[in-house]
Amino acid sequence: MAFKSVFIATMIATALIVAAFLLHGSRPPTQLDQPSAEFVRATGKCAECHLRETSAIVHQFGRSRHAQLGLTCLECHRPVEGQAKQEHHEFTLAMKVTALNCKQCHPTEYEQYTRSRHAAPAWAAVRGPDDFTAEQVAFAEQHHPGAVKRPANGLALLEGPSAITKGCAQCHSIGKPNPDGSIGTCTQCHSRHNTSIALARSPDTCGQCHMGPDHSQLEIYNESKHGVLFHAQRASLRLDARPKDLSTRDMPVPTCATCHMSGLEGMKVTHDTTERLSYWLFAAVSKKRPTYNGGQAEMKELCLKCHAKSGVDRFYKEAEEVVESTNAKISEATALMDQLRQEGLLTPEPFDEPIEFVNFDLWHYYGRTAKHGAFMGGADFVQWHGNYELLLKYTEMKKMAEELRAEKSHAASVR
Numbered sequence: 001m002a003f004k005s006v007f008i009a010t011m012i013a014t015a016l017i018v019a020a021f022l023l024h025g026s027r028p029p030t031q032l033d034q035p036s037a038e039f040v041r042a043t044g045k046c047a048e049c050h051l052r053e054t055s056a057i058v059h060q061f062g063r064s065r066h067a068q069l070g071l072t073c074l075e076c077h078r079p080v081e082g083q084a085k086q087e088h089h090e091f092t093l094a095m096k097v098t099a100l101n102c103k104q105c106h107p108t109e110y111e112q113y114t115r116s117r118h119a120a121p122a123w124a125a126v127r128g129p130d131d132f133t134a135e136q137v138a139f140a141e142q143h144h145p146g147a148v149k150r151p152a153n154g155l156a157l158l159e160g161p162s163a164i165t166k167g168c169a170q171c172h173s174i175g176k177p178n179p180d181g182s183i184g185t186c187t188q189c190h191s192r193h194n195t196s197i198a199l200a201r202s203p204d205t206c207g208q209c210h211m212g213p214d215h216s217q218l219e220i221y222n223e224s225k226h227g228v229l230f231h232a233q234r235a236s237l238r239l240d241a242r243p244k245d246l247s248t249r250d251m252p253v254p255t256c257a258t259c260h261m262s263g264l265e266g267m268k269v270t271h272d273t274t275e276r277l278s279y280w281l282f283a284a285v286s287k288k289r290p291t292y293n294g295g296q297a298e299m300k301e302l303c304l305k306c307h308a309k310s311g312v313d314r315f316y317k318e319a320e321e322v323v324e325s326t327n328a329k330i331s332e333a334t335a336l337m338d339q340l341r342q343e344g345l346l347t348p349e350p351f352d353e354p355i356e357f358v359n360f361d362l363w364h365y366y367g368r369t370a371k372h373g374a375f376m377g378g379a380d381f382v383q384w385h386g387n388y389e390l391l392l393k394y395t396e397m398k399k400m401a402e403e404l405r406a407e408k409s410h411a412a413s414v415r
């Protein structure tokens, strides 16, 4: 009898040890490098308090793939090299969780993202190069010449620090450098604890920043056939399909992410949102990017998963014609401004004369809108928020120029 129970106990113990080894072996490598007792305790311990303190965070985490796979809170919150630490109820936590913590397990996504304009160029668009290290500037300049080495934005400086903090920086912090040497944040698109790809594929997520008269991508998308179908079919789309095998069966209609990032039907997933573009549409006069051919070919390859080639080629041809005609209209207005400066009718300072605001609106709102509308299926934006306004604003500018000239000749005749 005694022998039998000892035998059973030994068998059970052996089985448990083998099971523990098997489980241990299937865990991510960063977890294996850690003192395992702490990890076993970590999520339970954190959740025990945090279900009282900040319960939604635990529930958000509970919905994530990270939680399904048995990752713990500590795996993101523990400090990695270069990060400031804080002691927290028997745990050592990073003072701030940044893209560096995600990079430990997702180096490819981080590397692609840092090549894009979402990284350093986005922050430099507001603040210039001063917040970056020399290496960070050099890296970004290699991919986007002139996008980081440029002065801080003049309009932002005029509007002042509180406008920058609660305005510009809320969107442009997607590329803000962190004290630990990494750049930006992954959580603007994935959220902190849900870390979801379904969220990242939702147009509203991109629309947090990509909206309004200066970059109306969300509004354009919503009025396009793609947007209308998306909203009608949303409930039956598989927004959480794994990127590696995302098919047109999961999502027969594209969102922002599909066109700019997704790996639809075997295409390469990319976190470099610059990769599939062929023009600098945000610029006053839009030139072809150096990557014009490759960028356009990649985007067209994506359209072709769902459309016939003849239609896609026609779509691009017509959109490029809008870029050309918009460039011509903006150049005409710019020439008028240059002329007024030469005639000594304007000061060299920006934004101190009414006509400068009209000229800014002309390209920054209406020129961009016409071009974005043409490439993303927003007819109303090409026409009524685009070309019509271009005509109206330019007519206003010509009238203002006449008045400036009349004032000057009047002043001369009085003297």
Ligand code: HEC
Residues within 6 Å of the ligand: 042, 043, 045, 046, 047, 049, 050, 053, 073, 074, 077, 088, 089, 091, 093
């Ligand atoms: C003994 C209870 C307890 C445990 C265990 C605990 N926390 Fe906390 N934690 C708290 C309390 C209380 C706060 C403060 C909440 C507040 O400010 O309202 C907090 C705050 C935090 C904050 C915000 C800190 C700040 O001020 O920015 C983070 C991050 C955090 N906890 C993460 C964790 C993680 C990760 C674990 C597990 C490794 C953990 N906590 C374990 C009780 C606990």
Ligand code: HEC
Residues within 6 Å of the ligand: 043, 046, 047, 050, 054, 057, 058, 061, 066, 071, 072, 073, 074, 075, 076, 077, 095, 096, 097, 098, 187, 192, 193, 195
């Ligand atoms: C995928 C990575 C990740 C995991 C896993 C994770 N966190 Fe966080 N957590 C973050 C990030 C990113 C932030 C925001 C940056 C910061 O405050 O450091 C954050 C912030 C927090 C905060 C402060 C939030 C606030 O709004 O004030 C608390 C509290 C917290 N986490 C608790 C937890 C707990 C508890 C768990 C486990 C149930 C957990 N975290 C798991 C990434 C993670």
Ligand code: HEC
Residues within 6 Å of the ligand: 028, 030, 031, 065, 066, 069, 071, 075, 076, 098, 101, 102, 103, 104, 105, 106, 186, 187, 190, 192, 195, 196, 197, 198, 240, 242
């Ligand atoms: C300790 C390693 C680890 C850390 C740290 C980590 N992740 Fe993950 N993450 C994983 C693993 C493992 C998967 C699952 C990969 C798979 O299924 O192929 C995953 C999956 C994901 C996914 C896909 C989710 C889905 O629904 O399929 C996203 C998005 C993600 N992580 C974002 C983040 C972000 C953002 C951070 C930092 C705030 C982060 N991760 C930190 C290990 C980690």
Ligand code: HEC
Residues within 6 Å of the ligand: 116, 117, 118, 121, 122, 123, 125, 170, 171, 172, 174, 188, 189, 200, 201, 205, 206, 207, 208, 209, 210, 256, 257, 260, 261, 273, 274, 277
């Ligand atoms: C937190 C704000 C924010 C979110 C969220 C965001 N973006 Fe952006 N995005 C920006 C900013 C700021 C820029 C401009 C960067 C620059 O050129 O200075 C930008 C630029 C871009 C560009 C142009 C890149 C280039 O090379 O000119 C594309 C394409 C883009 N975003 C797509 C997306 C998509 C798709 C999503 C959602 C999956 C998204 N963005 C989510 C802020 C955001």
Ligand code: HEC
Residues within 6 Å of the ligand: 121, 122, 125, 126, 147, 153, 155, 156, 159, 164, 167, 168, 169, 170, 171, 172, 208, 209, 210, 211, 212, 214, 215, 281, 282
């Ligand atoms: C609602 C979010 C949001 C706010 C607020 C915002 N931006 Fe942007 N900004 C964007 C997005 C998105 C783009 C990308 C437009 C595109 O590529 O079509 C962008 C593009 C730019 C660009 C052109 C791209 C480049 O790198 O040169 C500049 C410059 C810029 N923003 C500066 C600013 C300044 C300065 C402020 C504050 C005065 C500001 N932005 C406020 C979202 C925002």
Ligand code: HEC
Residues within 6 Å of the ligand: 203, 206, 207, 210, 217, 218, 219, 221, 226, 254, 255, 256, 257, 259, 260, 276, 277, 278, 279, 280, 281, 282, 283, 295, 296, 299, 375, 376
């Ligand atoms: C059907 C595919 C498609 C969808 C859906 C789509 N885009 Fe685009 N997007 C394009 C194309 C094509 C261009 C122009 C590419 C080029 O330069 O050749 C573009 C241009 C852009 C640019 C301009 C970058 C610059 O140079 O200024 C931004 C930013 C952008 N898209 C963001 C978004 C956002 C945000 C959404 C969703 C609200 C979205 N896109 C939806 C195809 C798409």
Ligand code: HEC
Residues within 6 Å of the ligand: 099, 102, 103, 106, 109, 110, 111, 113, 118, 185, 186, 187, 188, 189, 190, 197, 200, 201, 242, 243, 244, 246, 257, 258, 261, 262, 263, 264, 269, 271
């Ligand atoms: C501009 C929004 C945006 C930002 C910023 C962003 N992601 Fe993503 N991420 C996405 C989208 C969209 C997908 C889904 C791609 C698809 O549809 O194929 C995704 C997918 C992923 C996946 C799953 C990839 C796979 O092949 O299974 C991981 C992991 C991930 N992101 C991690 C990160 C990390 C780490 C960062 C920060 C360095 C980050 N993301 C920043 C939008 C974003």
Ligand code: HEC
Residues within 6 Å of the ligand: 225, 226, 229, 248, 251, 252, 253, 254, 258, 259, 299, 300, 302, 303, 304, 305, 306, 307, 311, 312, 315, 377
């Ligand atoms: C995931 C599939 C998918 C992708 C990718 C996609 N579309 Fe579409 N598109 C659709 C669907 C579905 C419709 C609605 C067709 C209908 O009316 O049945 C549509 C409609 C359109 C329409 C309006 C109808 C028409 O043919 O005149 C245009 C234009 C269009 N797409 C252009 C593009 C371009 C350009 C791209 C690439 C930049 C693209 N689409 C990428 C699925 C897609």
